[in-house]
Amino acid sequence: MQTRAVVLVASLAALGAYWIFGKPDMPDEPLDARIGDLETLAQRDPNSMRIDQIIALAQKRAQEQPNDPVPHWIMGKMMEASNNPGAAVLAYESALRRDPKNIETVTDLADLRFKMSGQVDPATTQLYQQSFAAQPNNLRIGYLAGIGLWLQGKTSEAEGIWAGIDARAPQNGPERQMFAALRQMFGIDPSPGQPVATVETPPKK
Numbered sequence: 001m002q003t004r005a006v007v008l009v010a011s012l013a014a015l016g017a018y019w020i021f022g023k024p025d026m027p028d029e030p031l032d033a034r035i036g037d038l039e040t041l042a043q044r045d046p047n048s049m050r051i052d053q054i055i056a057l058a059q060k061r062a063q064e065q066p067n068d069p070v071p072h073w074i075m076g077k078m079m080e081a082s083n084n085p086g087a088a089v090l091a092y093e094s095a096l097r098r099d100p101k102n103i104e105t106v107t108d109l110a111d112l113r114f115k116m117s118g119q120v121d122p123a124t125t126q127l128y129q130q131s132f133a134a135q136p137n138n139l140r141i142g143y144l145a146g147i148g149l150w151l152q153g154k155t156s157e158a159e160g161i162w163a164g165i166d167a168r169a170p171q172n173g174p175e176r177q178m179f180a181a182l183r184q185m186f187g188i189d190p191s192p193g194q195p196v197a198t199v200e201t202p203p204k205k
Helices: 002-022 031-042 051-064 070-081 085-098 103-117 122-134 139-151 155-168 174-185
Strands: none
Touching (some): 051 070, 070 085, 070 103, 085 103, 103 139, 122 139, 139 155, 139 174
């Protein structure tokens, strides 16, 4: 999917460049007449296209190929880049309904949910767990999955994930500083004067 997305983004950008710079002195042509130039134009100046143009063309592609997740993922990336996180969440969710196992989209959605709320709620935790299971070398994602589990009261499961990550994290690498900052952020290892965060305790049956 990633390769297809790159090709589609480049094609959409190339089409935007064609519209803006290609033949400004010629009368309008049907879109179908311009498709043949996309591959060549994608290699010339793919960065000249505006975000709103990419979104518009991704929407058109989504209408033409309703089962394809890539246009929805592209819309999510563009909405996120244009500081419209709510619309980006909806676009990522639309992409995942069409391809629920695409880890890039799963990770994008998890990170965006975390960025928007500053929290790792159960839904975000599940996304991080899915992402970490598919890419176990991404220690950041694994640690955030553990944060979410810890906040739900699943401390032993969280500590098991963290122990495995700590064993693999470089001793002098930036990962350990990031993990320490996350633990302080969520009150797991509070700084002086900061109250210890409480976790949810499942009701007794």
